[in-house]
Amino acid sequence: MTDAERELHQIAVVMSEQGGRLVDYLVDSFRTLIPELPSDLVLVEMLEGSTGSNLEMLAHVFRGHVPIVEVQAPAAAVEYARRLAQRGTPPSALLRAYRLGQQLVLRWTGEQLALRQTPPAVALATSQLLMEVSFQYIDRVSESVMGAYQDERERWLANRSAVQREMVETLLRDDHVDLVAAEAAIGYRLRQQHVALILWAEAGDVGMANGERLVARIAQKIGSTTRPLYVPRDRQTAWCWLAVNRPGDVDQAAIEESLRGNDGVYVAVGSPESGAPGFRATHLGALAAYRVATLGQRQQPVISYGDQEVRAAAMLVHDLPSARRMVARTLGGLAEPNRGAARMRETLLAFIQDRESYVATAARLHLHKNTVKYRVDRALEARGKPLQTERLDLELALIGCAWLGPELLA
Template sequence: MTAHLVVQFGERIPELPRDPTLVDLLNGSAGSNLETLAHLLHGHVPVDEIQAPAAAVEYARRLAQRGTPPSALLRAYRLGQQLILRWANDEIARRVADPALALQTSHLLTETSFQYVDAVSEDVMSAYQTERERWLANRSAVQRETVEALVRGDRLDLAATETALGYRLRQHHLGLVLWTAGAETGLADSERLLARLGQRLGAAGHPLFVPRDRDTAWAWLPIGRSAEVDTAAIAEVLASDADGIRVAIGTPEAGEPGFRATHLGAAAAHGVVQLGQLDAPVVSYAEPSVRAAAMLAGDLGATRRMVARTLGDLAHDTDAAARMRETLLAFVEDRESYVATAARLHLHKNTVKYRVDRAIEARGKPIGEERLDLELALVACRWLGPEVLRAGAGVG
């Protein structure tokens, strides 16, 4: 019966591991469960003292370590009960001539098997959950220490590092920082969103997800041999499934050095969003203005002074000044084309000209004077906001 059950489990529950070690443990679990059930049927063990056999508990723990869905374990118990009752009823029909006795025997077997499965499945599921929590906590600690060493640039054994992370370093990576606004299920939601992003981008394996605190996580998507990432696809997923989660993205990089570089880009983009108190669902380090803002955030004192000196009255934290800065930055980036700027901002060309003229007047200098400082100052205001602006009325 044990051999029959193990074969059926393997054929009908594909989530159960097939490697020899786990199959041996499954044999032990099935056999010990049958033996304990037999003791119960013989009256050797009272119903209220039923406990899961040690082999069954150990098998549940191993499944927890492998990340096998708990539903697969419960299904094995339900399927096992079905197969045992089918065999037993066939034996009753063959051996018991008295219909009343046959019915009574079948009823006894059915009731006893339900009592057994109810009690034992509760034990093994408790063992599974306890082991899963312990295993994840330990693995999370190891992963976090390993990731921090990689980000610091420590020299590590590549094979041992990949084993500790459960993630392959010899490929291209896309680093991400995911964070929420304090939702209780924030990390779980972020991990699910990461999985959806991986599926949408055709990731070459399982993502690496490392919680940093209750709201924030570092993550890496394995993108195989390709250094190309469809940012439009990322935006689509976030627009439909983000549910309050914000994402900062690095640039695709290769190998162990790339693992660090793509994370540093994502972390820098995250820092820009946090400093600027922006509510954008996604920000990418691939955007040149984000990279510039990240460097400008490295010395906020110098950046504030540059913004004040370069922008004059445009450096005030008002809605009117913000509109003029936005229009002037687009105008500079579009090579001082009123038509292109109007198309980008969805404004009339005359509105663009009016705002640009007012911005130049508020600045007190023509666009060509200190042009590089002008563009950097406008980028700093766009991304870093109140951190580099001056309070006060300014331009109206």
């Protein structure tokens, strides 16, 4: 045994003797410097158990009782990692605790070498040995506990999602449920005003963690102060509910800003509603907007049921065969599925919505007034009927074509 190994053996003896005080010192440091770690009594006791078991194992390694290649993460440390996963504590907090623990233990061992008045050459060799062994220990144990964390997090989320999905589907069926039990099951308060979102990816995987972060960012942007309810439906779709503080339409621009940098991800928004009945109603609105978006031709990141055109298109989606017949009968030759007819339909719809003002329509579409008049005249000619004939059906058909395009022109 070398002089450095003998010094390391003696430091391990002192570590075992002072284990209680050292655990207190480390746990206090963790709680002060890593605020993400849970602070309730049960989790603090588990942190103490994890820290103590790691120190005990490390002392055995220092004394040569356990070869470093045979080190396994202590059971208490693994269980603490699993509990953090269940609580949703960021994994970075757990990893920081191990790195901080290594730093503090190395500082403590340096103080012990100074107290023992170890000769400089031996102290240097011992410090190098301590550094090498501690890094090997942290690498092995942290890899093991992080693996346990990830496995537990996936299992916990799968179980939680299953419970949430079952209760959410019960609520959406409008079955009679106990509100207190339902709120406990889904982790979300029903007796408030909320707005539903449907989040989906055009291609690829939304990813649960990424989707939850995105919805949390949307909640922050629109002023929601409580945790959203996020329920994955499949790899590409999730249903969400956010608490809102006031009635009225949600700020669509704020949601669009939240989506920046997430190309290929889209959001359908319901109208704000209150209470458990509103939980269902706002989702039905979001679902209707989602159907319009996925059936239609507009590639915009956010679609809102608060938009009256979206509501009109959503009604047509419920009976597409009848809607197609109405479009063909009402538009006549204007129902051709080509770019020229699409431009005329767009101009005619804007003209109707701007109260038949050529000037206002030109301003809206960034066209010359004469161009607007030419397109309107050609549109009516293609239709084969005057503007006032079946005026309501005409506007509804034009709105449907604007949002659903080929689905109505087939």
